[in-house]
Amino acid sequence: MxxxxxxxxxxxxxxxxxxxxxxxxxxxxxxxxTPNPMATTDAAATPEPTATREVPAETAAPVEVEVDPAVQAQLDYVLAHWADGTYNSAEYGVVGENDCVNFASQALIERGWQMDDVWNNPKTGNAYDASSAWISSTALMNYIADTGRATALTDDQRDQVKVGDVAQFDWDNSGDRDHTGIVTRVEGTGDDIVISFAGHTLDSDYRSVDTAITTDHPGATAYYWSIP
The missing domain is CATH 2.20.25 (N-terminal domain of TfIIb)
Known part of the structure; x- marks a missing residue:
């Protein structure tokens, strides 16, 4: 062929x-x-889907707030001894149903404050052996004001409140102080600042100041002592 x-x-x-x-x-x-270079097939006309790898959105790292070692020691103590059953009663005793100032005073010792003739507890296990300024909210207010160991702040000055500061409350707006705690958390800015505190009687670790002066004691007033 x-x-x-x-x-x-x-x-x-x-x-x-x-x-x-x-x-x-x-x-x-x-x-x-022979293949026509201009011809197309369905496979050629429609590209095969390719896997798309999602790129994770970047999340800002949490802002670390440096806490003074003395304040950290104070907070560690407060959060270790706020609940019933964890009280450090062997050293400081318990003031019946009004142990809030006894507890706050202990926290100030952990922060580095020193006892003196007006503010003291002999640590015998009997809280009633302590001085008035150690176990009374009003007496503690007067003691701090007289010694200048902290700066008085009103509730309108929340932007100046820090963890470790002293929170005090006047439940009936009579001018005295009816409750004392230690600030354990400050969140938010401007008009949205939320402050939480720890204390005894009512036992709490992060009790809201706003709840205390509205729901718990409507119309009450909060005050603070800003410790340098």
Whole structure:
């Protein structure tokens, strides 16, 4: 068999062969397809989906607030001894149903305050052996004011309150102080500052000042002593 020509038709390459059989020429044709560079298939027209890797959004790292070691020691003590059953009564005793100032005074000792003739507890396990300034909210207020060991703040000055400061409350707005605690948390800014405190009677670790002066004692007033 001898091939005599190639003919390109349509999309395929037609092969035409001339075969001589018993003196008669017969033509046979076969089609050999070649890819058309302009042709497309469904697979080519529609790209295969590719996996898209989600890039995690960057989350700002929490802001670490450096706490003075003395304040940290104070907070550690408060959070270790605020609940009934964890009181440090062996050393300081318990003032019946009014142990809030006894507890706050202990926390100030842990912060580094020193006892003196007006503010003291002999640590005999009997809280009633302590001085008035150690166990009375009003007497403690007068003691701090007289000694200048802290700066008085009103509830309108929340932006100046820090953890470790003393929180005091006048439940009936009579001018004295009826409850004392230690500030354990300050959150928010501007008019949205929320202050929490720890104390005894009512035992608490993060009691809200706002709850104390509204829900618990509607119309009460909060005050603070800012400790340098």
């Amino acid at each position: 001898a091939l005599n020509r190639w003919q390109l038709t349509g999309l395929g390459l037609v092969v035409v062969a001339s075969v001589t059989v018993a003196g008669v020429a017969l033509a046979t044709a076969g089609t050999a397809r």
